[in-house]
Every structure is written in structure tokens, then in C-alpha cells.
Amino acid sequence: xxKTTQPISMDSYEGQxxxxxxxxxxxxxxxxxxWYQQFxxxxxxxxxxxxxxxxxxxxxxxxxxxxxxxxxxxLPRVSLSDTAVYYCLVGDPHSGAGSYxxxxxKGTKLSVIP
Amino acid sequence: GAVVSxxxxxxxxxxGTSVKIECRSLDFQATTMFWYRQFPKQSLMLMATSNEGSxxxxxxxxxxDKFLINHASLTLSTLTVTSAHPEDSSFYICSAxxxxxxxxxxxxxxxxxTVT
Numbered sequence: 240x241x242k243t244t245q246p247i248s249m250d251s252y253e254g255q256x257x258x259x260x261x262x263x264x265x266x267x268x269x270x271x272x273x274w275y276q277q278f279x280x281x282x283x284x285x286x287x288x289x290x291x292x293x294x295x296x297x298x299x300x301x302x303x304x305x306x307x308x309x310x311x312x313x314l315p316r317v318s319l320s321d322t323a324v325y326y327c328l329v330g331d332p333h334s335g336a337g338s339y340x341x342x343x344x345k346g347t348k349l350s351v352i353p
Numbered sequence: 354g355a356v357v358s359x360x361x362x363x364x365x366x367x368x369g370t371s372v373k374i375e376c377r378s379l380d381f382q383a384t385t386m387f388w389y390r391q392f393p394k395q396s397l398m399l400m401a402t403s404n405e406g407s408x409x410x411x412x413x414x415x416x417x418d419k420f421l422i423n424h425a426s427l428t429l430s431t432l433t434v435t436s437a438h439p440e441d442s443s444f445y446i447c448s449a450x451x452x453x454x455x456x457x458x459x460x461x462x463x464x465x466x467t468v469t
Contacts, residue, residue, distance in 0.1 A: 282446045282460035343397040
């Protein structure tokens with residue numbers, strides 16, 4: 240199982256772009272990188288998923304270098320409502336029933352300041 | 354998009370009683386579901402992997418006789434906390450994997466269990 244390492248916490252002012260980097264040095268060939276957002280007393284919410292290079296959707300961008308040993312979640316122009324814990328997970332969801340496990344690291348607590 | 358429904362969202366029970374938590378995939382089939390537990394200010398810890406039609410696989414340190422998992426259909430998995438004790442009070446979260454589509458794992462909204 241690929242272990243992930245993220246900063247424990249980050250602070251940002253409203254309207255700024257926030258980049259959260261995750262290290263996953265032992266990522267496997269078939270592993271995808273997925274980011275989730277979690278608010279207190281709620282389940283994690285899917286943000287974005289990628290395999291390599293860059294992925295962009297309506298809420299975020301995900302940058303993955305060629306060696307795939309790290310990834311960066313980019314949140315453009317954050318607002319107060321983006322204050323949450325962000326988790327980076329690595330795994331191959333379709334590697335076969337029972338063999339796919341998403342291990343949560345400690346996550347990054349993002350605090351957006353007005 | 355894929356929706357995972359978890360019920361109840363919160364429950365309070367007395368010590369020694371059992372509590373059942375349901376996890377449903379509303380618009381997709383899930384042969385595999387996962388159960389997590391999260392204590393305050395901590396990350397999610399995987400408890401077990403639930404496979405439709407077969408026995409669940411439990412993580413090391415999780416008592417299978419205490420946390421009973423049943424995955425009888427492609428859209429429903431249940432977690433029963435038997436003979437609950439105050440130390441079982443936690444936030445329980447399920448997730449489901451879409452069997453047919455290459456989509457990310459989706460999570461339920463969690464169940465807050467308080468054992469008094």
C-alpha cells in the first residue's frame with residue numbers, strides 16, 4: 240500500500256490560490272491518485288482523481304509529475320467554505336475485489352482566513 | 354453522480370445493546386464496500402472490506418464478532434456493533450465501489466454513534 244505524506248495544516252486568505260502537495264514515493268504502476276475533502280461530522284467528498292500529468296475539473300486542478308511520486312491539489316480562489324481537511328489517497332480501485340484498499344493519511348487541515 | 358446513503362446519521366444507545374448501520378449505493382451496484390471508523394480529530398481508519406455474497410475481510414485489531422458485517426445485495430451493506438460499549442462511540446463511515454464503471458470511491462455521510 241502506497242503511503243502518503245501531506246502537510247498537517249495550511250492557512251490561506253480568501254481569494255488566494257492554495258496548493259497542497261502530497262508525497263507518495265512508493266506509488267504502484269496501476270495506482271490512481273484521488274483527493275477528498277472532509278468537513279466535520281461528514282463523510283469525505285470526492286474532489287478530483289488523476290493518473291498522470293494534469294487534470295482539471297470545475298473545482299480543482301491536480302498536477303502529477305512524470306515520476307508520479309507526488310501530486311499537488313490546486314484550489315483556485317478559496318473561500319471560507321473551503322475550510323476543511325483534505326486527504327490524498329493512492330490506490331487502484333479496480334485491482335480486484337478485496338485487494339483495493341484506500342489508506343487515509345493524516346490529511347491537511349486547510350483554514351481559510353477572511 | 355454516484356450516491357452512497359448511510360443510515361442513521363446519528364444514534365445513541367445504551368451500553369450492552371446492539372446497533373445496526375446501513376450503507377446503500379443508490380444509483381450503482383457495489384460488489385465491494387468499505388467500513389471506516391473515525392475518532393475526533395483523527396483520520397479515517399479502515400475497519401473492514403465488505404464483499405457481496407462473501408465474508409468480510411477485517412483489518413488487524415478489529416473484532417469480527419463485535420463488528421458484524423453483512424453484504425447481502427449489490428446495493429446494501431450493514432455494520433452491526435454488538436454489545437456496544439462507550440469506547441465504541443465514534444463516527445462510522447462507509448464507502449462503495451462502483452462495480453461496472455471506472456469511477457472513484459464514494460463515501461456515505463457517516464453515522465455518529467454514542468454509547469452511554
